[in-house]
Amino acid sequence: MHHTIPVCILILIVFIVLSAPANSAKIGDSYPITLPSLFDSKKNISSNDFKEKVLYVDFWASWCIPCRKSLPQLNELRERLKRNGKDFEILAINLDxxxxxxxxxxxxYPVDYPVVYDAEGKYPKLYGVKGMPTSYILDLQGKIRYVHSGFRSSDIKKIEALVHEMLP
Amino acid sequence: MRCCLKIRSEYFFSIRFYGGVIILLSLSGLTGCASVEPWEKGMLAKPEMGWTPDPIEAAMESHIFFSKEGSSGGNVSGGGGCGCN
Incomplete structure (x- = not known):
């Protein structure tokens, strides 16, 4: 009976160790991405290709219901910013x-921006994605400046304002 | 020697011994636990994996939960938990 408490503490410690939080990207971190294009597995696309632009890294999947809204709206935002001469690009990472x-x-739901495919789920693990969709806005130096989970139609205005703030 | 064997056999048949074995086996089972990452829920998000696979029945149940209990969402992996509906 006198062993019950130490045994319970031991079990608790095992559970705490097993449920330790995974790696999560922080504001200011930089994790360059290089992945094959979804449409051409022989063609690699890297986040370093867009270093002079504000880069919106969007983790998405076809089964993610909010992505049906986010992808077309992000495509519109990209077109709008491009028309206004803003250095902005979207890199969509598919996780199907x-x-x-x-x-x-x-x-x-066609989009004009590059879409890469992460078959092994390497980058969501590295970035610490906690829900679908999750996006990261990288500044001109490729550093994470903003993390955004989920998607509502009203988020587009916030994203647009952030991009304007980050560009000279 | 006989005395020691007696003690050992008593211990072997004791509840404490079997309790220890059960705890050890349970702990070894923990190594098989794996968490499903958010991006690995494609299969769980399929309509047939929902609590109610029939879309009309699911919509009706969802309406009941919303109107009677003030709750919505969370019945499928694809639409729940991201605060986006």
Missing amino acids: SDPNEAIAFLNK
Whole structure:
């Protein structure tokens, strides 16, 4: 009976160790991304290709319901900012287990920005993605300046304001 | 020697011994625990994986929960938990 408390403490410690939080990217961190294009696995796209631009890194999947709203609205935002001469780009990282599902989604909701495919889920782990969709706004130096989880239509205005703030 | 064997056999058949074995086996089972990451929920997000696979019935149940209990969402992986609905 007198062993009960130490045994409970031991079990508690095991649970705490097992449930330790995973790595999570912080504001100011820089994690360059290099992944194959969703449409051409032989072509690599890197976040370093957009270093002189504010980069919106968007983690998404075809089964993510808010992504049906976010992708078309982000595409519109990109077009609008481009028309105004703003150095802004979006890099969408698809996390579907089957890339064909992502391609079918993009046929329905087409976008003009680059879409890469992370088959092993390396980058969401590195960035500490906690829900779908999650996005990170990287500044001109490639450092994370803003983390955004989920998506509502009203978020576009906030994102636009942040991009304007970050650009000279 | 006989005395020691007696003690050992008593211990072998004791509740404490079996309790220890059960705890050890349970702890070893923890190594099989794996958390499903948010981006790995594609299969769980399929409509057939919902509590109510029939879309009309699911919509009706969702309406009942919303109107009677003031709760909504969280019944499928694709739309719950991200604060975006």
